[in-house]
Amino acid sequence: MPSGIKTGLELRDVRIGLDGRELVAVDLVIEPGEIVTLMGPSGSGKSSLLGHICGTLPDQFKVAGQVILDGQSLDGKAPQDRHVGILFQDDLLFPHLSVGGNLAFALSTNVRGKANRRARVEEALRSADLDGFADRDPATLSGGQRARIALMRVLLSEPCALLLDEPFSKLDSDLRGQIRSFVFNLCRKNGLPTLMVTHDPEDGIAAGGRVINLA
Numbered sequence: 001m002p003s004g005i006k007t008g009l010e011l012r013d014v015r016i017g018l019d020g021r022e023l024v025a026v027d028l029v030i031e032p033g034e035i036v037t038l039m040g041p042s043g044s045g046k047s048s049l050l051g052h053i054c055g056t057l058p059d060q061f062k063v064a065g066q067v068i069l070d071g072q073s074l075d076g077k078a079p080q081d082r083h084v085g086i087l088f089q090d091d092l093l094f095p096h097l098s099v100g101g102n103l104a105f106a107l108s109t110n111v112r113g114k115a116n117r118r119a120r121v122e123e124a125l126r127s128a129d130l131d132g133f134a135d136r137d138p139a140t141l142s143g144g145q146r147a148r149i150a151l152m153r154v155l156l157s158e159p160c161a162l163l164l165d166e167p168f169s170k171l172d173s174d175l176r177g178q179i180r181s182f183v184f185n186l187c188r189k190n191g192l193p194t195l196m197v198t199h200d201p202e203d204g205i206a207a208g209g210r211v212i213n214l215a
């Protein structure tokens, strides 16, 4: 999956307000392949900022500034037209679909033809070190295997930026290190500008990039 992303994710003087008070104020450019960590106390607006970037923030929030992805403003665009991928801590796989079915569901509509689609799913399974798992029931996967499939599913939708909302918080400490490396390596390899929300300073240290604190 080569990166065609050139200018990254720009948050130009983005402000989010709620109930008459300013919750978030950021001015930030995340370069392609860069992972920026966002920390701050509970309620400081971290998830609200991710929601604003995705276009899913409820109307009661007041927003100002510009979100620009790869040179294009996302203002007014529907969530599905933004090319922003998001990975949550509770990323659930569809239980009624096989592992391969879950991955195929996420494939961009640009990938046409059954053979092409199957090849992309198999490539994703190989990248996740899960060759031969296409027909497995997701309920039979370990936590780490599920986390890897959830990331591959996001990547198959060919996002131009990735948001991580506490993606490792439910994993035990051994697995956490492994999945962290897996996710960060793929973000870099795909040249994705990545914004990660976390409460764990170790996540920020492992990402090795800038850490922004919302007060």
Ligand SMILES: Nc1ncnc2c1ncn2[C@@H]1O[C@H](COP(=O)(O)OP(=O)(O)OP(=O)(O)O)[C@@H](O)[C@H]1O
Pocket (backbone or CB within 6 Å): 018, 023, 040, 041, 042, 043, 044, 045, 046, 047, 048, 049, 058, 060
């Ligand atoms: N759907 C919503 N409607 C109204 N207020 C909301 C909604 N979602 C969040 N809030 C409020 O917005 C503020 C910021 O919440 P947000 O979830 O962005 O914080 P956070 O920093 O991500 O917190 P946490 O670390 O606990 O996940 C909080 O005061 C919260 O109560």
